Amino acid sequence: MDEHLGGLTPEQTRSLHASRKRVIDSIGKNMDLYGITLSIGHLYGQMYFENEPITLDQMSQEMGMSKTSMSTGMRTLMDLKMIEKVWGKGSRKDFYEVVPDWHQNFTDFFSIKWRKAVESNMASLQKALKELQALQASDPNNNTLQEITSIDGQKMNEALKYYRWLDRLIDSFESGEIYDLIPKEE
Known part of the structure; x- marks a missing residue:
């Protein structure tokens, strides 16, 4: 909401809105690259410029989105730990605000996504390796089978x-050790 812009001229207000819109569009496009819809990226970008917690109704009205779509977007951003629900003095409505630490947002977002992929892919690979071992044991004298399953086993x-390395990388993000290697800009 822009109540705090009352001291600006109309030209200054337009210029400020254009600048913010450029950043909001950029955030939306960037998040779209990572599998988050453009509209949810725009929602995050819009919330980023809010200087106080905002309700679902306020955000819905400001962005011209249905309350259902807004609720889905807010839930997605909360699941990604990019926004949080906060207490609003004198109101029973839920208020939301952006978690302003972009480093933490990146860490949470990728840790959540990567961890799921790592666990799923490692489980599939381990199951496939057991299947290969059983296949090898089923016909130990078949040289062709032994060679093919051995090569496949090496690839797996x-x-x-790689997935164990990626798991350690995720750990370094979650622990903050990554910033020892690549410090945050102060």
Whole structure:
């Protein structure tokens, strides 16, 4: 909401809105690259410029989105830990605000996404390796089978090495150790 812009001329207000819109559009496009819809990216961008917590109704009205769409967007951003629900003095409505630490937003977003992928892919690879071992054991004298399953097993073990590395990378994001290697700009 722009009540705090009362001291600006109409030209200054237009210029400020154009500048903010450019950033909001950029945030939306950037989040779209990571699998978040453009509209949810725009919602986050719009909320980023709010200077106080805002209700679902206020955001819905400001962005011209249905309350249902707004609720879905807010829930997605909360699941990604990019916004949080806060207490609003004198109101029974839920208020929301952006978690302003972009480093933490990045860490949370990618940790959530990567961790799920790592766990799923490692489980698939481990199951496939057991299946290969059973296949090898089923016909130990078949040289062609042994060679093919051995090569496949090596490829799967290389993939497991990658996922274990990715798991450690996620750990370094979550612990903050990554910032020892690549410090945050002060």
